[in-house]
Amino acid sequence: MIALVDPLSSGVFLSSALRERGQDLLHVYEERFSGAASIDASAPVLIVSGDTAETVAALRRRGVRHVVPGSEFGVALAHELAAALGLARNEDETAAARRDKALMGEVLRRAGVPCAGQASVTTVEELTRAVRRLGLPVVVKPSQSSGSDGCRVCCSEAAAVNHFRDIHRQMNLVGLANDEIYVQEYLHGEQYVVTTVSLDGQHVVCEVARTVIEELDGLPVRRYNVSCQSLGEAEQEVVSYTLDCLNALGVRHGAANADVRLTDQGPRLIEVNARILGPVLHPDPYFAAFGDSQQHVLAESLDDPAAFTARALEAYAPPQVMGKAFVRCWDSGVLTAVPGLSSVRRLPGFHSVRGLPHVGQPVRKNTLTKGRTGIVYFVHPQESVVRESLKELNRLEDQGALFRISAAPNVGSGRP
Numbered sequence: 001m002i003a004l005v006d007p008l009s010s011g012v013f014l015s016s017a018l019r020e021r022g023q024d025l026l027h028v029y030e031e032r033f034s035g036a037a038s039i040d041a042s043a044p045v046l047i048v049s050g051d052t053a054e055t056v057a058a059l060r061r062r063g064v065r066h067v068v069p070g071s072e073f074g075v076a077l078a079h080e081l082a083a084a085l086g087l088a089r090n091e092d093e094t095a096a097a098r099r100d101k102a103l104m105g106e107v108l109r110r111a112g113v114p115c116a117g118q119a120s121v122t123t124v125e126e127l128t129r130a131v132r133r134l135g136l137p138v139v140v141k142p143s144q145s146s147g148s149d150g151c152r153v154c155c156s157e158a159a160a161v162n163h164f165r166d167i168h169r170q171m172n173l174v175g176l177a178n179d180e181i182y183v184q185e186y187l188h189g190e191q192y193v194v195t196t197v198s199l200d201g202q203h204v205v206c207e208v209a210r211t212v213i214e215e216l217d218g219l220p221v222r223r224y225n226v227s228c229q230s231l232g233e234a235e236q237e238v239v240s241y242t243l244d245c246l247n248a249l250g251v252r253h254g255a256a257n258a259d260v261r262l263t264d265q266g267p268r269l270i271e272v273n274a275r276i277l278g279p280v281l282h283p284d285p286y287f288a289a290f291g292d293s294q295q296h297v298l299a300e301s302l303d304d305p306a307a308f309t310a311r312a313l314e315a316y317a318p319p320q321v322m323g324k325a326f327v328r329c330w331d332s333g334v335l336t337a338v339p340g341l342s343s344v345r346r347l348p349g350f351h352s353v354r355g356l357p358h359v360g361q362p363v364r365k366n367t368l369t370k371g372r373t374g375i376v377y378f379v380h381p382q383e384s385v386v387r388e389s390l391k392e393l394n395r396l397e398d399q400g401a402l403f404r405i406s407a408a409p410n411v412g413s414g415r416p
């Protein structure tokens with residue numbers, strides 16, 4: 001039996017991938033997600049009690065042989081339970097560093113892996129010292145969160161102080177208080193996302209993608225990703241560096257995804273997440289472009305280690321290019337129509353759209369990369385075709401031609 005901890009976000013599709021293979025599953029939920037657990041009919045459910053020993057005993061009685069995080073929320077608990085059960089897992093010594101961005105950088109530095117200048121601060125005085133040491137601009141964000149939550153590029157000391165005050169000690173998206181704030185030097189260069197699956201320290205690269213990010217009043221907005229169909233010299237350097245980061249951080253098992261900037265000095269890590277890529281990424285467009293998805297490769301590593309080992313010998317060479325756009329609504333209100341959707345579906349390489357809000361549903365302006373107002377996928381053999389379609393999609397969004405919104409007095413702008 002395989003236990004998935006907090007199978008939310010893309011963990012839903014990981015659960016499906018394992019069930020496709022006939023695996024017995026147990027969905028383990030923290031008590032704060034009891035609402036999601038109550039409507040989960042896809043697998044047996046266990047809600048974690050306050051007594052970890054009791055939960056471990058329950059997993060042992062069921063014969064659980066793997067414990068896997070099903071979302072960012074479940075990363076820490078999955079590791080804790082796997083350690084208590086004596087099961088295969090990532091290295092214990094670096095567990096905290098895989099969740100805390102400041103510790104992550106320190107681990108890389110000690111391992112001799114080049115990384116960005118950084119600081120972890122808890123006061124305005126510490127922040128100002130860090131900004132003066134690192135130089136402007138800087139990125140200020142929570143030490144532990146996800147989806148660009150609380151992240152801002154600050155071009156002045158005053159802006160950094162104001163943002164610190166806005167987010168310090170606030171609750172973030174993963175349910176933790178922002179007691180420590182992370183300050184990182186701003187990294188210039190193209191940004192990549194590298195997704196992997198590991199087994200006993202052997203890494204398989206699932207996807208290498210370039211990311212287009214726009215900054216809106218200091219807020220980094222991830223507009224779209226375009227996968228690399230082949231790895232040139234730059235991409236090989238990024239992949240090699242990413243694997244060095246995984247090794248330094250003790251990633252030996254399971255899924256991971258890394259954000260890396262290719263600077264003039266070489267690749268520099270933004271962050272590694274020891275879980276499948278989110279937010280809620282459907283596997284079908286990945287199969288169309290890559291012949292597999294990260295969820296299914298992870299399922300293979302758990303179910304058929306020999307097949308995974310053979311896969312690790314194969315070169316990265318996806319047959320098609322995939323583009324993925326996080327659609328955003330730039331106004332808050334009630335969705336009355338989606339007039340631009342037909343135009344999007346006619347764009348060359350259109351594959352599918354997932355997670356669009358329903359007509360009549362309240363929507364909020366939101367810059368977070370959570371897929372709350374939809375994700376559009378394009379798949380095509382030519383990268384230029386995918387990029388042009390993504391640019392046209394962005395144009396429709398920015399001109400307000402995709403969604404039609406009516407004002408609603410009770411719908412605010414939400415988290416920026």
